Amino acid sequence: MANRWIRSWLDRLLPAVCLVCGDPLGSAEGRVCGLCWARARRPRHPLCPRCGIALQDTGTAGSSLTCGECREWLPYLRRARASFIMSGTAAAMVHALKYGGWKELAREMGAEMAAQSLGKGLEGEIAAVLPVPLSRTRLRERGFNQAELLAAVVAERWNRPLLRDVLVRHLHTRRQARLAPRERLANVSGAFAVRRSTDLLADAHVLLVDDVLTTAATVQECVRALCGAGARAVSVVTFARARPELPRADR
Numbered sequence: 352m353a354n355r356w357i358r359s360w361l362d363r364l365l366p367a368v369c370l371v372c373g374d375p376l377g378s379a380e381g382r383v384c385g386l387c388w389a390r391a392r393r394p395r396h397p398l399c400p401r402c403g404i405a406l407q408d409t410g411t412a413g414s415s416l417t418c419g420e421c422r423e424w425l426p427y428l429r430r431a432r433a434s435f436i437m438s439g440t441a442a443a444m445v446h447a448l449k450y451g452g453w454k455e456l457a458r459e460m461g462a463e464m465a466a467q468s469l470g471k472g473l474e475g476e477i478a479a480v481l482p483v484p485l486s487r488t489r490l491r492e493r494g495f496n497q498a499e500l501l502a503a504v505v506a507e508r509w510n511r512p513l514l515r516d517v518l519v520r521h522l523h524t525r526r527q528a529r530l531a532p533r534e535r536l537a538n539v540s541g542a543f544a545v546r547r548s549t550d551l552l553a554d555a556h557v558l559l560v561d562d563v564l565t566t567a568a569t570v571q572e573c574v575r576a577l578c579g580a581g582a583r584a585v586s587v588v589t590f591a592r593a594r595p596e597l598p599r600a601d602r
């Protein structure tokens with residue numbers, strides 16, 4: 352907390368610099384310079400139409416429409432899309448928002464996420480936007496939920512209602528980043544619940560928002576809770592996509 356206070360005080364005194372490379376920012380730039388944005392890696396096409404991963408990364412390029420990455424996903428999890436690969440600029444931004452408390456980054460990041468297409472015009476089906484929730488313990492530690500900040504921007508740009516407190520995380524689970532892929536699903540199993548029912552979920556296709564998607568273990572547990580409460584389908588949009596075997600940030 353003290354660090355954040357000192358930083359916001361210094362921020363007002365010193366010329367603004369890029370949060371990724373530290374170079375001075377131009378007047379038209381946000382918190383990240385144009386050069387760093389240009390260096391951010393996007394998933395390379397062709398993408399898996401369902402999970403949005405570059406098919407060449409899964410070894411299935413050109414062979415079929417389903418990749419190994421999402422074959423085991425719950426059928427209610429319709430689409431996943433990420434703006435960037437979790438490395439370089441994107442990883443630095445995820446860290447700056449989540450651990451550095453640079454909440455103003457959410458506007459730039461959310462705008463990139465809102466520019467995503469789910470494919471086949473599925474955006475038109477989306478009835479509401481929900482952030483992946485944090486447990487109360489984690490929320491107290493961090494002071495904010497980065498997914499909620501991002502979801503607010505996406506909801507505003509897609510002109511859909513934002514459901515902040517419908518989905519809750521009632522178990523305080525271990526940090527996913529330290530776990531092997533197989534351990535992740537067990538770690539978050541049963542961690543989410545729908546706290547209050549709303550007509551917006553009934554037979555609806557809703558959009559989940561998070562900062563990073565790694566194995567989709569967390570998202571699938573959210574899907575279980577949402578579809579158990581009446582939703583028909585769930586899609587997910589994240590700022591970055593991480594491969595489980597690479598260094599990553601997760602909640």
Ligand SMILES: [Zn+2]
Nearest residue numbers: 369372384387
């Ligand atoms: Zn920069």
Ligand SMILES: [Zn+2]
Nearest residue numbers: 399402418421
């Ligand atoms: Zn896939």
